[in-house]
Amino acid sequence: MGNLYRFCEPxxxxxxxxxxxxxxxxxxxxxxxxxxTHAGVDGAAVYRALRRLESSGxxxxxxxxxxxxxxxxxxxxxxxGREHLDEWVQVMDGIVGSIGxxxxxxxxxxxxxxxxxxxxxxxxx
Amino acid sequence: MGNLYRFCEPxxxxxxxxxxxxxxxxxxxxxxxxxxTHAGVDGAAVYRALRRLESSGxxxxxxxxxxxxxxxxxxxxxxxGREHLDEWVQVMDGIVGSIGxxxxxxxxxxxxxxxxxxxxxxxxx
DNA sequence: GTCGCTATCTGCAACTTACATCTATATTAT
DNA sequence: ATAATATAGATGTAAGTTGCAGATAGCGAC
Numbered sequence: 001m002g003n004l005y006r007f008c009e010p011x012x013x014x015x016x017x018x019x020x021x022x023x024x025x026x027x028x029x030x031x032x033x034x035x036x037t038h039a040g041v042d043g044a045a046v047y048r049a050l051r052r053l054e055s056s057g058x059x060x061x062x063x064x065x066x067x068x069x070x071x072x073x074x075x076x077x078x079x080x081g082r083e084h085l086d087e088w089v090q091v092m093d094g095i096v097g098s099i100g101x102x103x104x105x106x107x108x109x110x111x112x113x114x115x116x117x118x119x120x121x122x123x124x125x
Numbered sequence: 126m127g128n129l130y131r132f133c134e135p136x137x138x139x140x141x142x143x144x145x146x147x148x149x150x151x152x153x154x155x156x157x158x159x160x161x162t163h164a165g166v167d168g169a170a171v172y173r174a175l176r177r178l179e180s181s182g183x184x185x186x187x188x189x190x191x192x193x194x195x196x197x198x199x200x201x202x203x204x205x206g207r208e209h210l211d212e213w214v215q216v217m218d219g220i221v222g223s224i225g226x227x228x229x230x231x232x233x234x235x236x237x238x239x240x241x242x243x244x245x246x247x248x249x250x
Numbered sequence: 251g252t253c254g255c256t257a258t259c260t261g262c263a264a265c266t267t268a269c270a271t272c273t274a275t276a277t278t279a280t
Numbered sequence: 281a282t283a284a285t286a287t288a289g290a291t292g293t294a295a296g297t298t299g300c301a302g303a304t305a306g307c308g309a310c
Contacts, residue, residue: 004130004216004220005129005130005265005266005267005297006266006267007224007227008266008267009266010227010231011227013231014227014230014231014234017231017234017235017238018230018234023288023289024288024289024290025287025288025289026288034223034226034227034230035223036220036223036224036227037219037220037223039267039268041267042267042268042269043288043289044267044268044269044270044289044290044291045266045267045268047288047289047290047291048266048267048290048291049266051290068275068276068277068287069275069276069277069286069287069288070273070274070275070276070286070287070288070289071274071275071288071289072287072288072289073288073289077238082235082238082239085231085234085235086231086235088231089228089231089232089235091129092224092227092228092231093228094162095129095161095162095224096221096224096225096228098159098160098161098162099132099161099217099220099221099224100221101159102132102135102136102139102159102161102217103214103217103218103221105139105143105159106135106138106139106142106210106211106213106214106217107214109139109142109143109210110142110207110210110211110214113142113202113207129266129298130266130296130297130298131297131298133297133298134297148257148258149257149258149259150256150257150258151257166298167298167299167300168257168258169258169259169260169298169299169300169301170297170298170299172257172258172259172260173259173260173297173298174297176259190306193256193306193307193308194255194256194257194306194307194308195256195257195258195304195305195306195307196257196258196305196306197256197257197258198257198258251310252309252310253308253309253310254307254308254309255306255307255308255309256305256306256307256308257304257305257306258303258304258305259302259303259304259305260301260302260303260304261300261301261302261303262299262300262301262302263298263299263300263301264297264298264299264300265296265297265298265299266295266296266297267294267295267296268293268294268295268296269292269293269294269295270291270292270293270294271290271291271292271293272289272290272291272292273288273289273290273291274287274288274289274290275286275287275288276285276286276287277284277285277286277287278283278284278285278286279282279283279284279285280281280282280283280284
């Protein structure tokens with residue numbers, strides 16, 4: 001079925017908005033319920049998305065070396081980040097509408113095409 | 126907002142299903158109402174999708190040199206192509222659900238985040 | 251011939267992502 | 281002390297889809 005965008009960026013933004021602050025490893029773990037495709041969000045993609053978002057002013061980061069284990073880069077959403085998530089909401093609304101139309105039309109076309117051969121008894125729904 | 130997949134393949138399949146037979150240039154023109162993003166489907170992308178679909182047995186092609194102008198490669202859907210469109214419908218249904226959840230949660234998170242500052246009077250839907 | 255429209259196809263760059271790999275820190279076991 | 285493991289971040293390479301520009305070619309108008 002080819003590759004589909006996994007919407008890594010909005011998932012990261014949303015997870016950050018929900019958690020308040022979080023580091024990459026944590027986001028990667030908590031993002032699971034929002035996966036768009038069967039495959040989960042790749043850790044590497046999360047880190048890259050966070051870097052991109054920081055360089056565009058959507059998140060800020062500080063190093064946290066207080067706890068045990070390796071240092072964590074803790075991220076927080078900026079106002080611009082919240083705006084950006086809002087923009088994503090608009091875009092995704094549009095996508096949902098468009099893809100919805102696509103599926104609806106596809107179902108119609110598939111049903112219309114199967115009239116001839118199926119001799120009308122197997123209503124597939 | 127970065128690039129998003131334009132769902133060129135299902136759009137091509139659907140347009141073919143609707144028209145019965147069609148050539149690339151025609152599909153490229155008739156596909157406009159099903160665009161997923163603001164940008165239309167690129168002609169080059171259509172031709173490439175048709176080639177891919179042919180090599181995977183989803184469409185067949187024959188040259189039509191009857192009319193005036195350059196020869197047209199006329200495509201038609203195979204049964205496998207119809208199945209493939211049906212698979213796309215399943216996938217896109219899943220995507221619509223997932224992205225719908227994403228937008229819903231994003232709206233909630235954005236509203237929850239604005240409680241503090243907005244002094245709670247602007248109930249945004 | 252030259253211009254413009256139709257029609258197909260190719261080249262190159264951009265973007266997101268998957269997978270593997272590498273580094274480094276702290277804890278635990280030997 | 282050494283080794284293994286879990287945590288945490290980052291990079292390199294390849295794959296796949298797409299946008300844009302342009303090449304090629306047939307046909308009609310001038």
